Amino acid sequence: MSVHVMTLQNRPKFVLRRSVKSLVVSTLFSSMTLYPAGESVAQQIKSVTVGVVERETIRDHVAVVGTLIAKEEIRVNALLGGKEVRSILVEVGAVVSKGQPLAVLDVEGVNLLLERNSVQLTRAAYAVAQEQSRVDVAAVTERETRKVVERSRSLVGKGAVSQQLLDEHENAFSRARSQLELAHQSLMLAEADRKLIERERAEISLTIERSTVRATEAGLVLSRNARVGAMTSSSGDPLFIVAKDGLIEMEASVSESSFVRLKEGMQAQVIVPGIDLPVQGRLRLSAAQIDPATRMGTVRLELDQSKALVPGAFVHGRIEIGQRSNVTVPATAIRSQNGGASVFVVEDGRAILRSVTLGSPTGSAIEVLTGVEEGEIVVNKSGSFLKSDEQIHAVPAPGSTAQNLSSLEVEGSVAQ
Structure with missing residues (x-):
């Protein structure tokens, strides 16, 4: 059996034209699939949101945790x-x-003592009055006998009064004077008894007063x-x-390294359960020494809104210990890889991955110690979709300074 092999030379012309036409159609279809109509190669460049590296005031803080307690119990x-x-x-x-009364103690027996003392005080007052009356009578008698003696003495020389009568008058005067002195002593004893009873009454009254706990x-x-x-x-x-005056403050423990940096009067912010905004405060008191067992120091923070706080609540906060000026980038711009940090810096329309050294966080931004300079442009949101030295379309982030981005070719406003 013979097989007829058709070569290109001996293939009919209509077959050749059909093959070429099929090849052209296939090529055009593939080209349309790779590059859709109306889309150029330049339009495949990614658009990314960028921002300016800015200088901010960085505040150093010491974190504290503790409990709300009474300022003075x-x-x-x-x-x-x-x-x-x-x-x-x-x-x-x-x-x-x-x-204000807080509680009342039972002092029924003391009340009976007070009633008994009242009777004793009445008797003492009567005794004083009685002795005073005796003094008054004795004083009158003493004055009268003195006058008689003085008259008798003036008449005895004239013979009008005998010596015997003068002696009797002098004896009567001596007795009257003794009785007056005795009456004065009795009055003093009566008054002393009354004062003693009054003192006992004061003690009883004090006991009754102290029976009310205030x-x-x-x-x-x-x-x-x-x-x-x-x-x-x-x-x-x-x-x-x-709690005196209802004042509540925070007692916290801080590490030894942080404790030595604290000074009284430093400003603080404390997060309190049930209060939406941080409570402002000040460092009021630091312990005189660090606990040798725990290596921790105790501090007390005086807080605003003190009367609205609940003692015993667990709270946390931070104490501002200083501030400095340095550059920051958005926290989303940081790319962490292999234990290091880096950001994409925009140079000549390309995203260049650059290593940085990070400092303290400042809310939504992070301090950068080394790696970028103030005024440089960085990609706001780092991610795996970008590669170093990749060409990009930079889109300014809302709020970016226009003059800092004037050198960029910005198109669109959609962030990746």
Whole structure:
């Protein structure tokens, strides 16, 4: 069986024209697929949002965590020991004024002593009045006998009065004078007895007054240990603890390295549960020494809105210890890879990947210690879609300074 092989030379012309036409159509179709109509190679360049490296004020902070406590706790104790608590007048959370009654102790026996003292005081007053009357009578007698003696002495020389009568008058005067002196002494004893009874009454009244437990300072009642029926002890736990003037502050512990950098008066911000905005404060007090066991130092922060804070709440914040000026870039511009950081810097329309050394975060930006200079243009959002030395279309970020971006060819406004 013979096979006829058709070569290009001996192929019919109509077959050749059909093959060439098919090749042209296939080539055109492939070209249309790779480069859609109306799209050029230049239009394949990525558009990215860029911004200017700016200089900002960088504030150094020390982070702190701690608890809200009373600025000054007032311990209210019973001034009478061994007395039963009869009633409680306030509860935890109450705002009290200075001298306000908080609890009442049972002093029924003392009230009986007060009644008995009243009777004794009445008797003492009567005794004083009686002795005073005796003094008055004795004084009159003493004056009369003195006059008689003086008259008798003037008449005895004339013979009008005998010596015997003069002696009798002088004896009567001596007795009257002695009785007056005795009456004065009795009056002094009666007055001393009355003063003693009055002093006892004052002590009884003081005991009754102390049976009412009062707030020694105005403030907020933090705790109540008093229980109805319990016996008091002047040396035991306080019946109440009051935050003086209701002032609350933060007590925090900081590391040794941070503690030595703190000074009183430094500004602080504290995040408090239930309050939307940070609470402003100041460093009021630092401990005199660092705990040798924990290597931590204790500080106290005086806070604004103190009366709106709840003691015992766990809070955190930061203390501003200084500030400096340095350049920053958006946090989204940082590309982390292999333990290092880098940013894309725009140079001659191309994104150049450059290593940087980072400093402190400042909200949505990060301080850059080395790697970029103020005024340079960086890609705001770094990502794997970009490669170093890749040509880009730079789109200014909202708020960028136009004069800093004037050298860029910016097209569009859509960020990648």
